[in-house]
Amino acid sequence: MPMKVKEVADLIGISVRTLHHYDDIGLLTPKETTESGYRLYSDDDLEMLQQILFFKELGFPLKRIKDIINSPTFDRKEALELHRKMLLEKRRRLDKMIGTIDKTLRQMKGDIEMTNKEIFEGFDFSHNPYEQEARERWGDEAVDKYNASIAKMSKDRQKAMSKEWDRIYRKLADLRHGSPESHEAQAAIKEWYDFLNDIGDYSLGAFKCLGQMYVDDERFTKNIDKYGEGLAAFMRNAMAVYADNNKK
Template identity: 40%
Template sequence: MKVYSVRELSKLAKISVRTLHHYDDIGLLKPAKRSEKGYRLYHQEQLLLLQQILFYREMAIPLKEIAQIINDPDFDVLKALEFHKGEIARQIQRWEQLLVTIDKTMLELKNNKAMINDEALYRGFKPEEAKQVRQEAIDKWGEEEMENAEQRIREKGNTGWKNHQENDEEINQLLASMVGFKPDDVRVQKVILRHFKQMNLYYEVSKERYRGLGKLYVEDERFTQYYEKYKEGLARFIQQAIEVFCDNDLKVIT
C-alpha cells in the first residue's frame, strides 16, 4: 500500500500543508498513522476522503457540516461520488448557459457600439418635425406604446436598424415603380403585404390602425412629401392599396 507524507499529499491535492494540519486538528481528516518521528502518513483511504472534503468545500459547505456528512456511519464514498458527478453536471450546464448569455450580450454590445439616437429614429424629418410627429403619436396611441416602439428599434442595434431601413427603401422604390397599376393588382398587394409586415416590426398594427396609417400618408403633408419625393402620386397610391389590403382582411387575394 502506497504511503503519502503530508507534503506529498499537499502537492497531490494542491492544498497547503497547514490546511492538512488543520483538518487533522479538528478531526476532519486524520492520517492513517504516524511515523516513528511523529510525521503524518496517509493511505488511499485518506486520499478518497480528502477528495470528498474538497468536493464539499467547492460547494461552500462549512467544515463542521462536512465532518457530520463523512463521519456518518451510512456515508458511502461511491454514492457521494455519484452525487458530486450530478452536481458538477448541473454546474456545467449552468456555466454553459451563462456563456451563451455572455456571448449574446457581447454581440449585442458590439452591434450597439454607436447607440441609435433620436435623429436616426426619425431620419427624414427635420428636428422640429420629428418632435411634433413623436408627440402626435403619443397623443394618439399613448406614451407607453410609443416608448415600446422606439425601444424595439433601438434593440435592433445599428446593423439591424440599417437593414430595416434598407428594406423600407426597397419597398418604397417598388411601390413607386408601380404607380399607375391598379391598387388591387396582386403584384401591388404583395408589396403592400411586405409594407404591412415591416410596419409590424415597429408596433402591432391592426386593420384599423393600418387604414389610419394610409390616411395619414395623404392627410398629413409631412408624410405626403416624404413619399412624393419617390414619385408623384405615391402617397395616394399606397393609401388606396392599403384600403384594398384591409378590405381583404389583411390578405393578398390572388
C-alpha cells in the first residue's frame, strides 16, 4: 500500500525535509500523488530509498548516488552484495576499536598493562579493500583505464592524441549554444565517443555516466569549461542523447 511522506519519514526515522530534498534534486521522486498533491511512495520507491541510504551510509555524496542508481548498468542485487562486504569490513574495524577502548579503560583502572602496539590496535588508515571495488564499479574505472592507456603511449602518439582531443573540444565548444540533439552536435559527440574507445573501453552506459560526471565533479567542469562556459553541461546532454539513441 502506498505511503505518504510523513509515514515514510516516521518508518525510517529521517525527516520529511530530507525526503522532500531527495525529490527536489531528482534522487527519489515518487510517481504517484494523491488528489491533493501529496507524494505517495510505492514499494519500489521504498526499495530504492533503502539503496540510497546504504550508499549514503558508506559515504557516497548524493550527486554520485543519483548518477549510480540512474545508470542503465546499475544492478541492485550486485550493489547490495558489495554494500554488505563494505559494512562487514567496517564492523570488523569498529569491533577492534571498541576492544581497544575497553582495554584502555581497564589499563586506566590498573587492571592491565598495554603495549604501544595494543594502544593503537583497530586504527587502520589503509583503504577498505571493498572501497576500491566500489570505486571501480561505480566511480571512475573508465577514466583510470584511459589514463593508463595514455601513459603507455609514445610521446609522439600522446602529442597526436592531445591535438585530436583539442580539435574535438573546440568543435563541441562552437556548438554548445545549440541543441545537443542536433545532427552537428551528435556527429561531434560521436567523434568524442570514438576517440575514447580508441584508447579505452567505454560502453554507451559508461559514456553517459562519464558525461554526468563532467557536471557533478567540479574538477571536470572547470577544465572542460576552459573551452567555453557551459561546455561541460552541453557535453553531458549530448552524450546522454547519443547513448540513449544508440541503444540496441
